[in-house]
Amino acid sequence: MAEQTKEYRATLKPEGVRGKSIRKDELREVPHVTSRPNAKYAWAAGVAMSRFLDELKEGRIVGRKCRKCARVLVPPRMFCERCYRQTDEWVELPGTAVIETFAVSYLDTDANRIKEPILVGVVDLDGAPPHCGFMHYFDEMSPDEIHIGMPVEAVWKPKEERDGAITDIRYFRPRRK
């Protein structure tokens, strides 16, 4: 078997590895087919998230409390995945938070380059235990000012423009005294 091992040692050299890099712009000569997927989806929000979205429309952030582990779950769910039991009650939160973490993004959703960076991150909501929050944008602050632990507050869309989505909150801004 030693022979094979030696032989193999030779095969993992460059000449042993076959194939070549072909990129999109070099495709013309390679027979291929292109096709476009056209499936459409309706993603259900579910019981807990539907209530959460309804409350956002009213300008309120709510969580769902598990009395056993005493956590207020945000994003809310009808069951506590740690205690593995049904959660007990809805709790309204004040809408203030601190920045848990953030990114200064020069990429949009399709990986296109953008000049003005998007400030985005995770908020750690007041009235909920640590690590209970969601992702959102930050604004009215510069990339130099933003930092972990910064106190922030939600800035809402005008009531008539809200449609029961996470984007009913426009962004979080530095908290005003």
Place this chain on the structure above:
Amino acid sequence: MGFTDRFQKTTEPRHRLGAMEADHYIYSAGIAGEKFFTALRDRGIILASHCKACAITYVPSRLFCERCFAELTDSDDREVGPEGEVATFTLVRQDSAGNALPEPEILAVIRFGHETTGFLHKLGEVSPEKVETGMKVEAVLKPQEEREARITDIAYFRPVKK
């Protein structure tokens, strides 16, 4: 207060509509596929790969035998057809969206002899009631200038005229 109570109080189940954003996919024919489609386009022939050890002929051609993993090279190339045989068939009356087709289409798996794999294609120049399993058919190719190295370079298969 349980799941059901909550659900009944929710006036309208919320949802979000969307689509998969992938604009399109590129499916390449592969090394063996390239050989097959180039031969079809340029020489108007159906190319296959024969594995001697397993006594099987793969149509279209393949880079390797899926049974014994042997590499199938140019020396294993075989030309099959244009005559083949209907292994099985179905009559299609609707398009993929469920709309009635103006004319029903006959889809069939075509094989090219004993120990040979086959592929899916359309039948033409035949009425549905005349089609039967085992029927001898032959490939009708598009004119050379219209071929583009795709399976549709074969327009359809038609019964072999006696």
Place this chain on the structure above:
Amino acid sequence: MNLKETNRSAAVVGAGMTLFASRLQETGKEMTWEAAKMALDQAGLTLADIDAVILGTAPDAFDGVHKKGEWLLDGAGGVGKPYMRVYTGGGTAVMAPIAGWWHVASGMYDKVLVLCEEKMSSVQPHAQSAFGHIWDPILDRPLKPNLVWIFSMEMQRYMHKYDVSYEDIASVAVKNKRNAVGHPCAQLADPDITLEDVINSEPMALPVRRLDISPPSDGASAVVIVRGDMAHDLTEIPVFIDGVGWCIDTTMWTNRDLAFPEFVVKAAKMAYDMAGIDNPKKEIDVAEPYDPFDYKEVQHLEALGLFEPGEAARATREGKTQRDGELPVCPSGGLLGVGNPIAATLGIKVGELFWQLSGQAGVRQVKKDIRTGVTQAWGDLMQFSSVLVMRRH
């Protein structure tokens, strides 16, 4: 959970991998066959010797074929055999061989072929459009997130909590891209890259810059796993799988501790316990942690118990994790240097440890005597980890 006793031992006796690059010419099946053939040839086996086949591959959305496992079947050599697909995102690279291990360790099969494939160039305009669908459709996707954001947010939190500098982290990218020089499958090997190149590369989502990220890629890898008592008949130096572990954290990613991956600690503990390793810092000679981003390598090294939290980045900058350092880390060149065809990174994780521990890594060979190695992969929505301890007996 009884981790010390499994029915029988299992060893890797062959490995193979293809070029990692954008490979629009070959089909996924053809790449899979190429890798599998190399692994079988090295083990001196044919497909007829193989009892069962495991195929690992990540989202169907990359190749654009549903039931990708079944689609790749012929290239994987699974026709007419017991066959299953393993899918835990990036974690697949080490989870698929773990599945291979339990097929053998359970006593069910003697010789198992494990393959991983990914073809990310099929999806247009960019693999990013497929990645978009791993976010929660109600809560996250209306914010139009880019996948890089979540890595950037993790990195930020990690740097903040442990007071780690960006420059120290960036030295991981330099090390791995240099290590990849001489790897015949490498996509981004660069012998001349400097820390300044990484620090000055294009900002993506700060703190993450372009050279902190491994590139999407196409490729396939394979290993052959056999019963321990057969291994010496098949190869000169078999490498035994002595410990396996895996663990997953909550799907609610904003509810996690983004600074430190506790789930990696748990997966590692399971693998170390099984391998009888009490002090990984002393007992591990070489490591191949998952490095899709430079900060992930250091975070993983710490969670694997090889460095104290917050110390791995500085140790990297000081050269301790170089191929000739105290603890060689990613001697393959890693995902940052060789490329990141998600599941197919099997070849630079488990494959590399096999080649290293059996002394077959050629120009990449770690010079000092190495006997025990750990490898790890990470995936799903940044929440899953698989760990494997490999040893020369």
